[in-house]
Amino acid sequence: MTEELDAAAAWDRLRDIRTTAGAHAAGLVSDGDGGLRWKEPATPEAVELTARYLPLCLAGPRAAFAQLGQSLDGFIATRTGDADFVTGPEDRCHLHRLRALADAVLVGAGTAVADDPRLTVRACAGTNPVRVVLDPRGRVPLHSGVFTDGAAPTLWVVGPDVTPVPRPDGVDVLVLPDAAAASPGRLLAALAARGLGRVLIEGGGVTVSRFLQDRALHRLYVTVAPVLLGDGVPGLRFPGTPVMREALRPPLRRALLGEDTLFELDLRPLATPGDGAADEQDRGAGQARHESQHAVDHGGGEPLRRA
Ligand SMILES: NC(=O)c1ccc[n+]([C@@H]2O[C@H](COP(=O)([O-])OP(=O)(O)OC[C@H]3O[C@@H](n4cnc5c(N)ncnc54)[C@H](OP(=O)(O)O)[C@@H]3O)[C@@H](O)[C@H]2O)c1
Numbered sequence: 001m002t003e004e005l006d007a008a009a010a011w012d013r014l015r016d017i018r019t020t021a022g023a024h025a026a027g028l029v030s031d032g033d034g035g036l037r038w039k040e041p042a043t044p045e046a047v048e049l050t051a052r053y054l055p056l057c058l059a060g061p062r063a064a065f066a067q068l069g070q071s072l073d074g075f076i077a078t079r080t081g082d083a084d085f086v087t088g089p090e091d092r093c094h095l096h097r098l099r100a101l102a103d104a105v106l107v108g109a110g111t112a113v114a115d116d117p118r119l120t121v122r123a124c125a126g127t128n129p130v131r132v133v134l135d136p137r138g139r140v141p142l143h144s145g146v147f148t149d150g151a152a153p154t155l156w157v158v159g160p161d162v163t164p165v166p167r168p169d170g171v172d173v174l175v176l177p178d179a180a181a182a183s184p185g186r187l188l189a190a191l192a193a194r195g196l197g198r199v200l201i202e203g204g205g206v207t208v209s210r211f212l213q214d215r216a217l218h219r220l221y222v223t224v225a226p227v228l229l230g231d232g233v234p235g236l237r238f239p240g241t242p243v244m245r246e247a248l249r250p251p252l253r254r255a256l257l258g259e260d261t262l263f264e265l266d267l268r269p270l271a272t273p274g275d276g277a278a279d280e281q282d283r284g285a286g287q288a289r290h291e292s293q294h295a296v297d298h299g300g301g302e303p304l305r306r307a
């Protein structure tokens with residue numbers, strides 16, 4: 001009897017897939033319905049994992065995706081900046097999978113200062129992405145782990161007013177020519193020019209909100225934990241709409257991650273055309289469209305749908 005493909009084995013194959021040809025080489029075949037399935041029998045967990053991450057694997061060489069873990073009332077940390085942990089272990093594993101599928105993981109200066117994060121892949125198998133610290137004012141301390149632990153390549157992005165430019169050992173420094181170069185679109189282009197086309201914007205709220213507001217994101221993962229903080233560091237904030245009918249309602253799908261709920265928003269319809277990324281995704285992610293056609297409903301998962 002053929003052994004079933006389990007979730008760990010499926011992830012081992014998925015994490016290296018970037019093209020449809022690569023998907024076929026990894027053992028995915030057409031399901032006859034516009035999507036892909038494993039040619040051998042797979043466990044429900046492996047099927048669910050594949051449905052969740054294959055669209056991202058096939059998102060093309062230019063893809064910007066963001067994540068936030070937040071409370072029910074919309075905060076990503078307490079008022080003191082404590083974010084350990086807003087969401088549960090399943091979401092941590094999800095975050096590490098997102099890192100493993102990215103060329104680069106970017107955080108804003110606020111997160112680098114508050115959390116001193118490692119930004120490496122530890123909760124699942126995978127390769128560490130390049131760590132990018134967006135720090136226009138050069139306020140992230142030189143003794144921060146990302147600059148000293150040598151765990152992964154690191155790029156420190158500082159503004160033109162940072163002088164003299166510090167050069168921590170083993171850390172690449174990108175000095176932006178002007179303030180406008182910190183705009184999400186220009187940053188993504190600068191990273192792509194360095195071979196870092198697939199970028200996870202990991203936080204915090206200010207940084208992810210700017211990428212969202214500038215329509216630079218193609219996919220947004222928001223995990224909501226059943227906890228109320230009352231106040232704290234806000235998650236998504238951008239100029240809102242006066243009337244509900246004009247609110248953003250992108251296609252989405254949901255899944256349960258332990259006690260948390262993951263919302264995955266497809267922002268491609270909102271993405272600024274012309275940066276190559278949206279077009280690339282549409283071309284490269286033929287199979288990703290499958291997610292809106294093929295319901296994989298384990299743990300409350302739902303296909304992407306237009307709300
Ligand atoms: N729960 C989660 O998922 C999660 C994830 C990450 C972080 N966090 C928490 O979030 C908090 C930090 O978040 P935050 O929103 O305060 O800060 P943040 O987004 O980490 O950093 C914001 C800062 O980054 C720089 N920046 C970001 N985008 C920029 C752009 N496009 N142009 C110019 N500068 C840009 C600016 O630095 P300057 O101010 O120096 O100009 C800005 O003030 C921490 O408490 C952390 O623990 C939670």
